[in-house]
Amino acid sequence: MARFPFDIVAFDLDGTLADTAPDLTTALNHSLAHLGRPPVPAEDVRHMVGHGARALLRKGLAATGEVSETLIDRGFPVFLDHYTAHIADGTRPFPGLEAALDRLAALDVRLAVCTNKLEGLARELIDALGWRDRFAAIIGGDTLPVRKPDPAPLFEAVARAGGGRAAYIGDSITDTDTARNAKIPCIAVTFGFSDRPADMLGADLLIDHYDELIPALERLGN
Known part of the structure; x- marks a missing residue:
């Protein structure tokens, strides 16, 4: 069986992992x-x-x-x-997300979060959703002196997760610009909070549901 093409998959949070x-x-x-x-x-x-x-x-x-x-x-x-x-009163994971995260973990892929949400709020939300043990790194908008679309937060997320070949999953032009600036492959979800149509984000691939994530990562990596 061929090795999965990515060591780390990093995610944006709002509009990507969860409908906040x-x-x-x-x-x-x-x-x-x-x-x-x-x-x-x-x-x-x-x-x-x-x-x-x-x-x-x-x-x-x-x-x-x-x-x-x-x-x-x-x-x-x-x-x-x-x-x-009230950080998780109405917030819910997007359909299929947790199964996709489980599948990535089973493939020995390390997971990270790279968001412009304040790091403290990101951690509060991740804890409230029961995800504390899922992510090897959480980088927020105030973790470093710069924030996305500067590539430094994404580089930091990858480094703290152990380094290796990485892909980034997001929902906005901020995310795709960050990935482009970092020269890291990017998948955009079509169901997030983007201010423009998903096909205008410039992502390498688009997915309409998290059921499509693993096959999309395999295509992207190969």
Whole structure:
């Protein structure tokens, strides 16, 4: 039997591993209400995610009126407090994900997370979903001085997971740009939080369901 072509598979988190939009939407709208703003529809929030919580709040403010660093500074702690307390109320893994992770583990592939979510929040969410033992490395948006699409966080995730040939799975232009900058093969999911059609992301391959992940990685690696 041929050896699996990748030693490490790294994943984005929001919109890739899990549908976090319900809880992000609730936290965003809670912080907007605190600032006297109307709520943002959940479907709009899905297209705002990908650059971290502070950027999400900035986009929420822009969608409902003026934006200033003072408003962001006022709303950000409110957002973080609410999101931390409700981090997995409505968040769910995407269909087929956990079976795919099990299959990768059975193939001796090491798994990593590389996200622009704050590392502390990423770890809280991963723990809440029962995934603590699945990932050899978790790199967040504040782990290093730079964040995606700079390739350094992805390089760090691969290194902390033990090094070797790696692939990256994401859902947004931030993810595909990160992989391209790192010269690491990339698969994009079509069901995530992208602000543009998946076929415009420039990924090496697209998948519509996690049932397709292992065959896609085999094609990509060979």
